[in-house]
Amino acid sequence: MDRLTNPIRPYAWGSTTAIPALLGVEPTGEPQAEMWMGAHPGAPSRVDRGAGEVPLSEVIAADPEGELGAAAVAKFGPALPFLFKILAAGAPLSLQVHPDLARAKEGFEDEERRGVPIDAGHRNYKDPNHKPELICALTHFDGLCGFRPPLEAADLLEGLGVDSLKPYVDLLRAHPVDAALREVLTAVLTADRAEMARTVADAAAAAERLGGPYAPYAGLVHHFPGDPGVIAAMLLNHVRLQPGEAMFLGAGVPHAYLDGLGVEIMANSDNVLRCGLTPKHVDVPELLEVVVFEPGEPAILRPEDEGEEVYETPIDEFRLSRYVLAPGAAPHSLPDTAPQILLCTAGRPRAGELTLAPGESVFVPAGETAVLSGAGTVFRATVVV
Missing domain, CATH: 1.10.441 (Phosphomannose Isomerase; domain 2)
Known part of the structure; x- marks a missing residue:
């Protein structure tokens, strides 16, 4: 089990205070939009196994089956298939949609074939993967989701x-x-x-x-x-999530986050097609191929099971759950069949021998048993194998 050192992304829409307040540190005055936990090549977490800190992505690349487990590698390939975040919106994010897997592969291959630079402002597809995502509120969280x-x-x-x-x-x-x-x-x-x-x-x-x-x-x-x-x-539904409530965003669903602090998890992709509320490129013809023009009320997820409270979604690249640990309660032994990241958002619970403060997280390789004890709230991010 590795304690993670996690990068913070300073996007302009980020709150200047929400993530520092969770971490118990002084604000810098600059926006702190997202804290990334995982092995995304753009900003991987870092771990220290005795020889100094190294990117988690390099640790996994050196021994994919040892870190992720044979079943996860067989199903998703030799990389962690999700990105876990704390997201702090102090201003609205862009109105956007994500492609399904088939469209992402087709669009990526087409732009590669046409020689569109990967960092070009007008490029739509950064990779051949889809980007389903789940946001779970830590505070009141406002957003827009799906058509009225x-x-x-x-x-x-x-x-x-x-x-x-x-x-x-x-x-x-x-x-x-x-x-x-x-x-x-x-x-x-x-x-x-x-x-x-x-x-x-x-x-x-x-x-x-x-x-x-x-x-x-x-x-x-x-x-x-x-x-x-x-x-x-x-044209979209306004949604206000209460703390502990979550919302799943599948392919083609237009959405935007407006304000609040939450835990977000998504498939490991950078594919975003924007509809507005942004100075960035909006490719209207491609957007119209991706958007699903179906109205409906957003489904709000409210897990009620005792012990592990699971936020059910229809995809396998990630699985998010929550443990609310009461003082004096029996420890929880977690499954060891897949890699997992554990994030504390309240209290000072323990993951094995490590005590976690709010905002601290650990990576647990597949095959390693993790036991949660003490009092606090822990989110568990893993995969379905």
Whole structure:
């Protein structure tokens, strides 16, 4: 079992205080958006087995079966298939979707064939993998997820009283569900930017004045003036997760995180197609191939089992669960069939002989038994083999 030293990513949307507060350290004044736990080549965790700190990715590459187990290597290859994070949103993230596995492979191979540089700003696919993800709230956590029913979206837009939104209202009411959503999103993202900037400003002013169901959208214009994603965001469901609640985001589901601190886990991929709320490249034709134009309420996951509380998802690259350890309770012996990362978010529990403070984590190789004891909250990230 290895205590992890984890990199913190300073993305501009990050909170300046949430991660320092969890870790019990002084803020630096700079945004601290994500703390990464895992072996992602972009920013791997580091471990020290007696010869100084080395990247976890190098440790795994030196002995994949010894670290991950034969079953995980056979199923996912010789790399840890998930990335585990603490995510602290102090401002909205971009409105985005992720491709399914087939589309990711096809898109990656196409861009490789065409010689698009991997770091090019207009490149869509950084790797041939999909990126399902799960966010679990540590504080109240606001986000947008999935499409509203078109008639509900029409009522919301109409209620703003902005004349330039009327064509979108009519489209939402005049077509079948999938066609309505597709046509409106296409129209919003391809509209004349100067005209859209005026529409966005008028809609944001109305949303700020009206409040209520409009409140989550009112502040977007302050971060993204003139961005058509502000209108696109109003097509989506607003979600507020309570601490301990989670939300799974599958392929093609448009979403954005707005504010809050959470634990996130995802398949090890960098594939993101953006819909707005960003200065980065938006490839509308490719986006329309990936988005699933189906309305529906987001499914909120609320594990209730005693002991290991599992957040069930339909994929195998990751499995997230939580242990809420009461003082004096019996220790929990964890399965050793797959690699796992254990993260403390409250109290001072023990993983084996190691005591964990909030924000501290350990890597447990496959085949090594880990026992949780003491009092606190521990999240367990592993794979399904």
